[in-house]
Amino acid sequence: MPDHSLVLKDLRILLGDEVLFHLNAEIGAGEVLTVMGPSGSGKSTLLNAISGFLSPRFTCEGRIILDGEDITHKDPSARKVGLMFQEPLLFPHMSVEDNMLFALPRGGSKHERCEKVREKLRAVNLEELGARDPLTLSGGQQSRIALMRVLLSQPRALLLDEPFSSLDVDLRERVREFVFTQAKQNRLPVLMVTHDKADAEAAAGPIINLLNHK
Known part of the structure; x- marks a missing residue:
C-alpha cells in the first residue's frame, strides 16, 4: 500500500483583496491535521480549495501538492481527494x-x-x-x-468537514476512533475541520487555528 502525503505550500485564499488565511502545512501518511476557527474563518473554503470546488468568488494562491504532484489547478475528478461531510449523504x-x-x-x-x-x-x-x-x-x-x-x-487524501458533529456524544467517540483508525490503516493524510476541541484532541495531531494564519 503506497504512502501518501499532502503539502500546502504558501497557500493563500483571498476574498477580493482580503486574505482569509495563509498556510504552510505538510500531512504525512496516516496523520491528521486539524484546522479550527469560528464560522466564516474559511475552514470549508480550505477544503473546497484542496478538493477543487473553490467558488470563483475566491482566489487561491500558492501550491497544493499531493503525493509530489501539484494539483492546485487540476480538475476535481483528477485529484483523487476523498470528502466526508457532517451528514453521510447516502443515496436514499x-x-x-x-x-x-x-x-x-x-x-x-x-x-x-x-x-x-x-x-x-x-x-x-x-x-x-x-x-x-x-x-x-x-x-x-x-x-x-x-x-x-x-x-x-481510492482517494490519495481524506478531507473531513465536521464529520462527527451530528452524532451523540457516545456514538461520536466510537465513530471518530473508527475513522481515524481506517485512515491510518489506509496510509492516508487527513485534514479535518471542526469546531470541537474533543475532535482535535482525539486526532492526536497538529492543530491550526485559522485566525492565527492571516
Missing part, C-alpha cells in the same frame, strides 16, 4: 451495496466489483446490511458506510 433510492458500488472506479466484472464492496463491508462487520435501505440504518452505521464508500473511491 439505492441500497447500501449500490451506494458503495457507485463510488467504485470503473473496471472489472460485476461479480468482481460486488466482491470488493462486500470485502469492505466484511471488514467493518456490516456485510449483512448490503441490501438495506440506508435510511433504515443507525447514525453510526451510516457514518461507517459513508467512510467505506469514500475509501472505495
Whole structure:
C-alpha cells in the first residue's frame, strides 16, 4: 500500500483583496491535521480549495501538492481527494451495496466489483446490511458506510468537514476512533475541520487555528 502525503505550500485564499488565511502545512501518511476557527474563518473554503470546488468568488494562491504532484489547478475528478461531510449523504433510492458500488472506479466484472464492496463491508462487520435501505440504518452505521464508500473511491487524501458533529456524544467517540483508525490503516493524510476541541484532541495531531494564519 503506497504512502501518501499532502503539502500546502504558501497557500493563500483571498476574498477580493482580503486574505482569509495563509498556510504552510505538510500531512504525512496516516496523520491528521486539524484546522479550527469560528464560522466564516474559511475552514470549508480550505477544503473546497484542496478538493477543487473553490467558488470563483475566491482566489487561491500558492501550491497544493499531493503525493509530489501539484494539483492546485487540476480538475476535481483528477485529484483523487476523498470528502466526508457532517451528514453521510447516502443515496436514499439505492441500497447500501449500490451506494458503495457507485463510488467504485470503473473496471472489472460485476461479480468482481460486488466482491470488493462486500470485502469492505466484511471488514467493518456490516456485510449483512448490503441490501438495506440506508435510511433504515443507525447514525453510526451510516457514518461507517459513508467512510467505506469514500475509501472505495481510492482517494490519495481524506478531507473531513465536521464529520462527527451530528452524532451523540457516545456514538461520536466510537465513530471518530473508527475513522481515524481506517485512515491510518489506509496510509492516508487527513485534514479535518471542526469546531470541537474533543475532535482535535482525539486526532492526536497538529492543530491550526485559522485566525492565527492571516
